[in-house]
Amino acid sequence: MKNIFTLLIIFFSLAAAAQVDIKKTTKDNDLKLSALPYYNYGKGVGLTSPDSIFQFNIRFRMQNRATYIQNEGEDGAIDAQIRRLRLRFDGYVGNPHFIYAIQLSFAPGDVGEVKDGENLNIIRDAVVFYRPNKHWNFGFGQTKLPGNRQRVNSSGGLQLTDRTINNAKFTIDRDFGFQTHYQNEHDNKLSYNVRSAISTGEGRNSTDKPDNGLAYTGKVELFPLGVFSKDGAFFEGDLKREPKPKFMLSGAYQFNNKARRTGGQLGDDLFQKRDMQSILLDGMFKYNGWAFMTAYMQRIAKDPITINPDDATDIKYIFTGSGFDYQLSYLLPSNYEIIGRFSTQKVNNDIKLLAPDAKQYSIGVTKYVWEHAFKAQMELTMDDLNYFDGSSKQNWYVRFQVEIGI
Template sequence: MGYKFIMVCILTFISCYVSAQVEDDMDMSIEGLEDISVIPDSLFEVNAPIVHKYYLGNGLRFSSPDGNYMMNLTGYVQSTFLTQTYSGDDDLYSRWRVRRARIRLNGYAMKDRIRYRIGIDMVKGSESSGDTDSGDMLMDAWVAYRPWGNSRLSITFGQRSTMTDNRENFMSSSSLQLSERSRLASIFGTIREVGVFAQGSYKVGADAYLRPALAITDGDGGFTFGKRYGGLKYGARVNYYPFGLFRDGGDYYLGDKAYEVSPKLSLGASYSYNDGTSDRRGGNSSGDILYLNEAGNVDLPDFARTNLDFFFKYRGWNFMAEYTKTWAYVPSTITSRVRADGSTSDSFEIDGEQNIENYIKNRLILGSAFNLQGGYLFRNFWTVNARYTHIIPDKYSYLNNDLYYKRNDIFEFSVAKYLTNDYSTKIQLTASFYKTDGEVRYSNGTFSGYETLFNVLTQISF
């Protein structure tokens, strides 16, 4: 049995065994002790748990009287109505959809030295599964150990969003300032991975903080029961906060609901290297694309990715800039490829000639992109936001596929009304304009110009 499969089994066993214990990246403290009710001691042989007063969006919270343990059950549902139009086509293409429906159990134990999370996605084919059937139900399943009970160091085992993605991809879907994540995030993001993650937070000046993170995963996306291919994936991220930390964990939410009273800024960079990838994104799934060497053994290209980001908030304003670049390294030992039906072929013809390296690169998400977005949250809980995304494919890249991609300039505008003083309930309208790079295909033929989407989203959290 391969060492990668053994590692995955061990991590999964740990996560399930401690399914009474996992974490949020923000500090979870026991708040509002004056607004609690206590279950009578007569119902229990030991200390009665505290049941906290319920507020919409905060979930059900239980804690021990001594503060050693806490558990929080939350969830949310998003429904959308989407209408699409295409240049030169007078028809409207519309559909209703339950975009996301999620349940999450968080908590801590041993005076916050142990944290845990179990997250379930109830919608098949949502963003948690990416291009595969993995993750259709299981989103998060991890346990974290914090030796000092604070954010100085946290070591996490299991499945979670990876810090080596772009910044937007490890923010909550319920707090997005537009109906969907950016095209940069959806194209390049690996979403969730299985492995070990280490994070720290250190004060490095009068106000400044440095938050480094390391990740070692199996590089095959969310947990599956099938064979996992390739080697390990190694990554690191560092975030620098020159003016201090965001209030209320605000660097994990796009909008400035905390109304920062002084400017807050985060400068971030990450890098990851996958030692053998069998999917297009370098770590989103396993076994999608396989190659063999002369001995008939699986031989795979390596995949690297870097991210740079800038995130700013002040008095209701928010601004974020992101840049992503990917590379592939194709071994010279590859001699054949595995077709979808399981048969093999030694044909790597591209541009009319046999070229193994370029053929393989043409099947991967290779290139770069940048994303600029910003907005303002009014005091009456109306918010307006805009975003521009530009994609730059490599010469040989799956991003040149004219059915799914080649819409390389995206302009988006959004207006939303929060019905409560947090992110729990909202109504949101987003207009997106995808400018094509020449003639491209769609379900009814070909077109050039703009693909236009109008998305009305409603959300309620409990």
């Protein structure tokens, strides 16, 4: 942690050493990058040198939550925690075409448990981009892959307090590698984006022994009636009250060669490497305060179960299967929003003995103070689990969460 705070001090020292030009920072210190769709309400805190060869922008956000959990057959439990605490830095050095972005996480749920021989997961994003014009972005470093819509969107732009059960099982998340993005966006006519990535396939902050397996990701987004207001594809809910109907359709595919982990970029280490494929489809509609989202996710892997060669009872498996998500909401004039979500998840036959089919039901109410940047959320969620032997289990929780950031 000492090294992290030293890094922050260096950043602030460099920014303070520059002679600040307030006019330039208020005009355009908010960098839109197709691979970094953080939700932005304002422009953060930015500094630009007088000669315009250096720009530094800083943001923070935190999520504080309290949850009452009732799992079937167990005593009720209360959980209260800082779910997310993050710092983000971005800007350019030398030329606005060369952009950097850094995001650090500090909450226990983000960093994860400290284990011997494993890396500390403070670094979420560390990437440099070359942006020659408004259409093209070329990136190198660690950041989110062009995957499913809900994962690509910042957790700060969610309507409910967590992503779906399908996102938890099938998402492809962050990785280190090269990315190329082409954007062709218009307000009121057909628009499309094409995104691709070649990455390690091992997930963030991996320093495992190198191999020759890589992950290949491609994605296409279509906006038949033009793009959403204020980059509305990057946050849930119709906070901008679209005056005309707008919708988006997207599809992503990834082949992860010689994956080491149960979820590709996420999960526990497998005992043997496996190839896996991910299919991720999304739809989004917004109009006059109404918003609807749907998603289909699937993971495919041959022989997904791996066995410890020293203990035949110890297994690790790839979660293969598929699922659908459906989410509907309406934003009242008072900036209270009512949200309902339903998810189904079906596991493949080859892991049927190891994992249940699931359904998830969620209802929520969100009060937006300053859009997604400052909001209070209340959510009730129930999970309905159905096991191979015919048994079932119902778990539920009620949660209150406050998010604030710049």
